[in-house]
Each structure stands twice: as structure tokens, then as C-alpha cells.
Amino acid sequence: MLNFRESGKEIYIKGSKFYYGILAAFLIGGLLGTGYLIIEGLKFNSAFSFVWMIGGFIFFPIFCYLFLWFLPGMIPGRNLVTLIQGPGGSLRSKKEDIPFEAIKLIELRRNGLTLVNSMYIETFDGKSFRIPTYDLIDDTDFSILVDQYIYPNMNQDAKKVWDRHVNLSKLFDEVGYERKTVQ
16 A cells, blocks of 8 residues: 655655565565574584575575665655646656656666666656665556556656556456546
8 A cells, every 4th residue: 555645735655564564574584584594504503504504695695685775765754756746747856856747658667687666757858767666666556656646647648658558447456446537
């Protein structure tokens, strides 16, 4: 479920508290578990000590790598995405504000190297933006976020692209979301 706060015309979107818990348990549990495997393997108390030590040495760097990439998303109270509502609305990124009318393509992508999900935004003037979500916003919440707040103010060409991308019947079946038609 999407965790957001409205303040006037601005909407501050944070990650799901459930996903914060899962991500923290996975990363910290992985680091502690592989550290324990290394320590127990170095004691040589069992016939499996060598296997534990090898497993710990293989997976500890992987969990350290993931921990370092996902750590910025674990900062308490951090806003992942900021939206400014209305016809002249925009999406705030680190570089600049992206007007809804300028968005050509918006989607959720996973980086193959870092494994971090990010909002990928391409504009009509050829600029591209990446806003990391650190796997704290899932696909369904992302689709609802875009469809509810960004879609009404998008360009007609971008609306056609988004309509091909989103499956409204699946959203209705899963969470009961219906697009509100503006009259």
C-alpha cells in the first residue's frame, strides 16, 4: 500500500512500511547470517565447517554490495517521490522539476547492475530522468500513482503510451482501482 502525505498542492510519497521491513530483514539478516557462517566455519567444529566458510565468503560480499546500494532508501522519513498536483503540475527530481505535460514515457525499471528499481522518465525534448525507488514502491502502487496523479495532466500522445502500458482490469481485480474520468 502506498504511503503518502499531502501538503497543499504537494504530495510526498514514501515507500511501503511493509517493504521497508522486508528489505531491512533481508539485508541485515543476510549480513548477519553470512557473518555467522564465516565465524562458525573458522571454528572447524563440524564436518561442514569448510562448506559454511566457503558459503559465507561467497555470499557476504554480495550482501554487502546490496546493502550499500539499498542503504539510501532505508533512511527513515525520506520522500522517494514528490508530486505537485494540478494542471501545471510536475514531478520533482534531483535535477529539476518535470512537468506532467512534458512526460513522453514513464515506467518502473530495474537496474541490472545494482538491482534497484527506479522510475524512468523520458520527456519530449529528449531528456531522461531516473528516480530511484529502492524496491519500496511495487508495480501495482506505481501504476496507481501514475494513473491517479500524473495521467490526467499528461499529453495525449503520452496518455496513449500509458494506456498500452497499464492493465486497468488487472488493477481493478487486484486492488479495486478504477480510473476516474474527468468531465
